[in-house]
């Protein structure tokens with residue numbers, strides 16, 4: 001039987017002919033950075049960086065201050081264009097040709113270190129705002145979400161553990177709850193890759209444990225990249241760990257293997273990577 005136009009041909013659980021506009025993950029990877037170099041006044045913040053992320057994996061990125069972690073995230077989200085190199089989303093989509101807002105729309109969601117929720121809106125309205133693609137709080141008060149959108153809002157709130165606080169003003173949430181809400185706002189945009197920058201800075205031990213559970217649960221359906229200095233947290237969630245140094249990958253593998261790597265120990269001034 002002929003397949004419908006635009007429908008992908010599924011072989012096993014792999015997509016052989018990706019739907020136009022969708023990433024081709026036939027080889028299992030969702031993101032490829034190839035020889036990416038980005039300089040600031042001649043200083044190479046990224047220096048022929050090569051990095052591949054598997055579709056659905058949870059990757060931790062560590063590295064000393066100035067290693068290029070934020071600059072790498074700027075490139076992946078389209079915030080900065082590199083001087084040279086290639087970035088592919090799946091095997092087929094050239095990310096560098098896309099605008100930042102296109103990348104944010106369903107491809108890569110980025111959570112900055114400090115939470116930026118709308119404090120005068122309720123928890124549910126914060127999610128609704130991003131789900132409806134509204135940029136200003138007053139717009140959400142005028143907009144009407146459909147029953148399907150309400151269901152999606154509830155799903156997101158359940159995922160982030162804030163369904164019981166849906167009518168609460170975001171301004172009175174704890175620091176950890178605000179961080180989860182912001183992750184929920186990103187989830188509402190359904191990103192294939194979720195980049196999370198130092199998610200547990202300032203969190204209590206209990207909040208940290210719940211954040212670990214949340215991020216681990218989000219991987220699989222999407223790819224989760226956690227940039228983190230706090231090694232206690234990395235230890236809780238780590239699968240594959242990438243160590244950046246001077247704009248390149250210094251080491252990659254299990255946490256144990258990178259922590260015992262002599263090059264990594266040298267970069268961390270003779271100690272195993274520890275929290276700053």
Ligand SMILES: Nc1ncnc2c1ncn2[C@@H]1O[C@H](COP(=O)(O)OP(=O)(O)OP(=O)(O)O)[C@@H](O)[C@H]1O
Pocket residue numbers: 040044045063064065066067068069070071072
């Ligand atoms: N806008 C800029 N202008 C000039 N130099 C910059 C700029 N942004 C970053 N750099 C430099 O590029 C290098 C990499 O910076 P980046 O912020 O990517 O590192 P990082 O690994 O995120 O560090 P940290 O862990 O401290 O946040 C640093 O030496 C930094 O000083």
